[in-house]
Structures are given as C-alpha cells and as structure tokens.
Amino acid sequence: MNPALQAWSLYARATKRWPALAALVPFIPVVALWWIVAAAGVFPRAFFPSPPDVVRSFADLVYKGILPEYLEDSVARLAVGAAAGMAIGIPLGLLVGLSRKAHAALWPPLLFFQAIGDIAWLPILLIWFGFGLATMTFVIVYTVLFPVVLNTVLGVRSVPVELHRAALSLGASKPRILWEVVLPGALPNIITGLRNGLGYGWRALIAAEMIVGTSGVGFLMFDARRAGSVVEIVLGMIVLGLLWYIVDAWVLAPIERATGQRWGLVTR
C-alpha cells in the first residue's frame, strides 16, 4: 500500500476510536496555511496577524481578565434570553398549536413580527430603553422566541391524532394529555426551534453588543476594530466559533440523542 493511503487508513481508524479527533484534525492544515501566508508577508501584518499573534493576544486578554469577563457577560445574556424565550415561546406555541381560535388570531401576527428581524428593532429599542442591558435582552428574547413558537406549533400539530385518541380511551384528562402526549410529541421540534433560535439569538447578541454594547465578545471585536487591532477581532471570531461548538456538542446534541433520536421520531 502506498504511504498516503496508509496514513489515511490510520486516520480513519483513529477518528473511529476518538471522534473528537475528527473535529479537530481538519483545522490543522487551515491553521498551517494561515501561518504560512502570514509569515510570507503577503498581506501587511496589521491586516493579517499570524496564529502566534492571536495566541499571544489571547493570553494577554485572559491575563488582564477582560476576555473571561466579556465572555461571561455574553454567555449570561444568551442564557437569560434563551430561558425567557423558551418560557414564553413553549406555552404560546402549545396554545397556538392546540387551539383553533388562538391559531386564527395569533398565527398571522406571529409570522409578521418574525419577519421584522430582531436587529431592525434596535433603533426604536434604543429610544425606549437607551444603551444597555434592557435593549440587548429584548433583542435576544425576541430572536429566540419566534423559532421556538413556530416550531412548537409545528410539533404540536405533528402529533398523530391516534395518540390523542389512545390517551383519551385510556382515561387521560386534557391536562394529562398535554403533559404526557403533546409536550413529548412536540419535543423534537421544540429542540429544533431552540437550536434555530439560539443560532439567530447568538448573532443578534453579537450585533447588539457591537452597536450598543459596553461589554461582551461582540463589543470586544468592535472595540478592536475601532482601535484597528485585527488580532483581537480574529480572536473574538475564534472564541465565538468555539463557544457555539461547545453549546452544540455539550448541550443541544445530548438532548437530541436522549429524546427524539432515542424514540425514533428523528432519524439521523
């Protein structure tokens, strides 16, 4: 066998054993290429920092305590927004999904307000609440809310009528059916909604932090832009990507594996 193929098969076996490897190794050539291009001086250093520059700036910002503090601010805002968005979105979605009247009255406005993207609210929110936490919280809750509501409705409506009937003829009351049938049946969709909502909410948060922020990863990046520090911008982008990766791999994916996939409602 030729050595390239041998290396490939070694890689295939290793990633099978340690799946995390498959997520990390592909970044090696990218970083290497980045390093080479930066070292070759194709672009001015200030415009195109090299990997060590970014690592140094990472160490620097961690040492000064700025990065941990900003990261904490961003994550806390996202968590609060996600929690509030779900707390409002799931009950609202259940209502709209179950009640014909609620659906007729609320579905069109829901679609319309969803279309006015979160960020378009910023100017008027700034007038109402000023530059601060209230504005950012509103934007995130707003962003998370709609995907959760719309997908919850879809989920509720996707529960087969037979399951309602089975529960009724086994003696379940309406509230019990909500808890035992409707909610678990809609759960895979609710999680999809949460995933989409977090995806949008996350970006909205970054935008809000750039435009109105005084702290947070978005602010860090935009502040760096003002100071012309590309290193910190790149660092911010990497942090954002990693953070999402962690949320996805450690929070969302395990929930999905434990629910919809286990029950055979979602195939992957």
Place this chain on the structure above:
Amino acid sequence: MGWTGRILAGAKFLAPLAVLLVLWPILIRAFNVNPQIFPDITAVARAGLESIRDGSLFAHMGASLARVAVGTVLAILVAVPLGVLMGVSPGVSAFLTPLLRFFSVLAGIAWIPIATLWFGYGFGAITFVIFNAVFFIVAYNTLLGVSTIPMQVRNAAASLGAGRWTMLAEVLLPGALPNIVTGVRTGLGFAWRGLIAAEIIATNIGLGYMIFVARDFYRTEVIVFGMIVIGALWLLIDRLLLAPVERATIERWGMVRSA
C-alpha cells in the same frame, strides 16, 4: 381549493393584522402616547408617502436589495460547485464537514468588524458579510446533500452508463437540491439580519441606515415605517421566492421540514 377558497383563506389570514391596524391609533389616543416613544399610524403613513415622493425609500431599498442580490448570487455560484466537489468522496466530505460547520456558525454578523477593516465602510464590506452568511451554509448543505445520496443510487446511475458529467447533472445536483435550497433559505435568513446590522454600522445608505439615522432625531415614525418595510420585504422574499421553491423540492422528495 378554488379561488373563492383561496380568497377566503387570504382574508382570514389578514383579518388579525387588520385588527392590529385598527387598534393601533385607538391605543395611541387612549393612552396619549408621546410620538417620540411610538408614532401614530397616520404619522407613519405620512413618513412613508414622503419617502416615496422624495425617492429616498427606493434609494435605500435599492441599495439593500442590490447588496443582498449580489452577495447571494456570488455565494451560490461558488458554494454549490465547491460543495458538490467536496461531497463526491466520503472521506473528503467527512474531513471537511467540521471546518464548514465552524465557519457557518460564524456566518454573517461576526464578520462585520473584519470586513469593514478589509474593505472599508460601504458596498464591499456589506456584500462580503452577506456572501459569507450564504456561502458557508450553502456549501455545507450541498456537501451534506451530495454525501447523503445513497451509494446504490450512484452505482445504479453508473451501471446505466452515466459518465462524469451526466452523473453530476442527473444524480448529484438534483439529489442535493433539497439541501441546497434549505441552505439558501437559512443562509439568506442570516444574511438579511446581517445586512441590517451591517447597514446600521457601516454605511450611509440602505434600510438599516435609514432607521438608525432616524433614531438620532427621535423620528419614530420613520423607524416604524422602515421596520414594516424590512418585515414586508423579508416576507415577500421568504414566502414568495424561497418557501415555494423549498416546498417544491422537499415535498416532492418526501423529506421532513421545520418552520
């Protein structure tokens, strides 16, 4: 459904929105709301008419739509062939998937600071942000679509005598199409928000700029009018352009969908 049925359904859909429109001025009067907090419907209508008369609305709309169109078309033109190429071999696609996922997570807004540094404020930076939002998500979805076409289907096509190009045109592209369309729809969703954010930050024309400048003068009627235009434009793009295409591909192929 006949056309009477369709009109009825349309009317039923619009009725709650009409109720909101009627309630709006009533509530404004009942609570005596300061127009610097929230405008009356008549003020919004006047602001709308004025922006149409002096042509500023079309200038802003044109700028925004041009950026979206250029960025999106470029992104699709590059992303789809690239995605197909990468998806042809299972090994390559498995290797590249984490990379594409990482970059599609960053797609859009996160690129604003660096894009404005590289391209300066204006058309270039904003189009780059949109390109970015669409490119990675479409490339990732194309890759996903191609790599999930069952090997049997490809073998069947090959044994029926499909060459390289026929395979591409008859099997790989149509097979990946539902994923590509979904990718475009998701990517455009991010791009549209990215557009508004970028226009707030980095330009002096466009719908995002229009509403953000109005804030400086507490012209809430212009802001609300702009929000309605932004929402209506997105509804038109999404419901009239993207959703029907997605439905046509996805439902024909019997795949699942989400809201």
Place this chain on the structure above:
Amino acid sequence: MKSLAIRNLSKTYFDAYAGAHVDAVRDVSLEVPEGEFVSIVGPSGCGKTTILNMVAGFIAPSSGEILVGDHAVAGPGPDRGVVFQSFALFPWKTVLENVAFGPKMRGVGKPERERIAREFLSLAGLSHAAERYPNELSGGMQQRVGVARALANEPDVLLMDEPFASVDAQTRMTLQEELTRIWQERRSTVLFITHDVPEAVFLANRVVVLSKGRVLEEVDIPLPRPRRWDALVESDDFKALANQVLQLVRSA
C-alpha cells in the same frame, strides 16, 4: 365486563372537497352480549372504522345511540379499550410505561401499576422487552404491546380496528392465536374489525357482514375452542363458514 348495544346508529359526513354528503353508516343495530367476541367484516369503505370510532367516542353519531352496560356513550373513556391499526404506542415511553399508562391515569401508584403492567406483558409474552422503546420492537411486538396496554386498563369492552393488518402473514397468525387464548382466559367483550374473512371467522363467536353502511347479515360461528390454525385449516366446518361469509362479503 359489560355488554355493548348499538341502536339505529347513523353517520353522515360532509365531504368538503366534493361538496356532498356521504352516508357512511346507515341505521346499524348490533348487540354484543357480555363476554362475546364479535367481528365486523366488509369491503373497504363500508363504514367499519366509522362505527368503531363512534363506539370509542372519537366521533359523534349523526343519530342513534350506543350503550356500554346501561351507560350511553358520550365520548372516549377508559371503559372502552381501543387497539389501533397503527399501534399508536407512545414513542417516548418504554413498553412498560406504555402498558402502565391506563392505571397511571387512574391514579394507581407506581409499584402497583408496574406490577399490573408486568402481568399483562407476560400475558402478551413480552416480559423481556419491558424496558425497550417502541421503535426498537418489530411490528408484531408493537401490536402485542398495544393489546396489553388496552387490556391492562381492564376495559368493559375491547375495540380493535384491523389491529393485525400491518404485520406479516406469519406473525398475524400467531397474534390471532394469542388473542383467542387471551380472550378465553379473560372473557372480554370484544368488537373486532377486519376485512380479512378467515381472520373474522377464526376469532369470533359471531361475524357481522357490513355492506354500504348497513348490516347485511350476521353469521354465528359455533367452532370449538381453543382454536388453532393448524387444526382449523383442515376443518370442513371452518371452511364452510369462511366460504359462507366470503360469499356474503363478495355480494356486498
């Protein structure tokens, strides 16, 4: 255990698509005495499911009445257990939790309802699968769970709508034999719907032939029990009865 009485039952649907009324069930009367097993057969679209859905309380009759014991049916309830063609198991509950669902709704405590569920699972020959999820079972096993779940709630009447239609022929015969065994043990009142004539004859004390929403004929099935397929396929009595019903269905 109670009797089931259906009196002058009719159902007219409005088909919005065609813009016309459909008389799905017309003036059907039927008595199922306590502990009897009655099958309804008939060609597709003759109104079998509609009748069962009215008895179950899922849809309201246009006219007529349905009595369980001396109680008029007004909606779905635990006095009538239903076994669905699509199984209708809760995908997010284990087999044990599915079977324990009825007792749970009655407020039975956890240890007791799990004991009940295990008892019925062993009756259905599924003790080994208690902790699995429905999507990890074969179709035949899923339907055994469906039957056990309905029985575990101790209904007065058991309603079954083509419960074995979506399993393979081998499994179907096994399930039919198991059902007769379980029925003999527990003597439930059963209304069983099928369009498979041998199945109807094999299972029932009486077969009701339905045609275009009306009862065409009732045929008593005095075959001895326990019934087993290997014995019955040879039996002339079985063949004659099955033939008689088949002729009725074909003339329907």
